[in-house]
Amino acid sequence: MSKLVPEDRCHLNGLAMENGEARYVTAVCKSDTIDGWRDRRADGGIVIDLATNETVCDGLSMPHSPRLYNGKLWVLNSGTGELGSVNLDSKSFEPLAFCPGFVRGLAFHSHFAFVGLSRPRYDRFEGLDLDRRLEEADSEPWTGVQVIDLNTGAVVHWFRIDGPVAEMYDVAVMPNVICAKSVGPGTAEALALITIEPESIKS
Helix, strand or coil: CCCCCCCCCCCEEEEEEECCEEEEEEECCCCCCCCHHHHCCCCCEEEEECCCCEEEEEEECCEEEEEEECCEEEEEEHHHCEEEEEECCCCEEEEEEECCCEEEEEEEECCEEEEEEECCCHHHHCCCHHHHHHHHCCCCCCEEEEEEECCCCCEEEEEEECCCCCCCCCCCCCCCCCCCCCCCCCCHHHHHCCCCCHHHCCC
16 A cells, blocks of 8 residues: 555455464455455455565455454455465465355354355446355355354355345354344444343352
8 A cells, every 4th residue: 555545445344363463364456546455356455464564475356354262363355255375385275065155254262163144235346256156066155154163164054044144254152142132223222221230140
């Protein structure tokens, strides 16, 4: 980037933290012109090491959601529908699993990855390799979450969201939560909601 301006040149879209510090980022391409990323969606994607300012992986298709987990740098290669990791020695992407959708949003628990899937916005994202992969699999893209075994690459569980919700932007794992609840911001319910930590409750 020659300068910082609100022009969405490279479409920087993902950040991986390491020990509380920003370490890796993903971008759709290296473009240095306004909206230039839209012409590089198929294979212009990169992962940058912020500690060295080096590109540690390129040739990706709209990469998202870089995450460091168990000693590996994981990335979603969204334009191909793949979960994989970056081999930092060879600076290459190593796919583990294909998911039937535009993958975006990644979390981990134990030896499982939780991957968000979206239905692509075809007026913007058409022509990606994801289209070919879906056609070969005789599948339609869908919205939801797939749980993938990191040891085998097998999908061990999933849930699918039908209806007007078409896109997932991120996912999170909340261990030991039995009945999660979502409250909309700015609602009367949010104003009245009170949470009490278990250790603060006196018998």
